[in-house]
Amino acid sequence: MAKSSNNRIVVPEAKAAMEKFKMEAANEVGVNLKEGYNGDLTSRQAGSVGGQMVKKMIEAYENSIK
Numbered sequence: 001m002a003k004s005s006n007n008r009i010v011v012p013e014a015k016a017a018m019e020k021f022k023m024e025a026a027n028e029v030g031v032n033l034k035e036g037y038n039g040d041l042t043s044r045q046a047g048s049v050g051g052q053m054v055k056k057m058i059e060a061y062e063n064s065i066k
């Protein structure tokens with residue numbers, strides 16, 4: 001059975017901005033990300049980065065509707 005990934009950027013021009021955003025979020029939670037493959041991260045570390053990204057996106061949205 002082939003694995004299908006839903007982790008694709010809808011707007012290709014946003015790829016660089018998303019990478020920068022991910023690196024900033026990782027830095028804020030103390031996770032050392034490197035360019036390229038980061039398969040050596042624990043699930044907790046990866047979840048911390050993703051969670052921080054979601055938190056910042058929600059904050060940005062809440063600030064935009066005020």
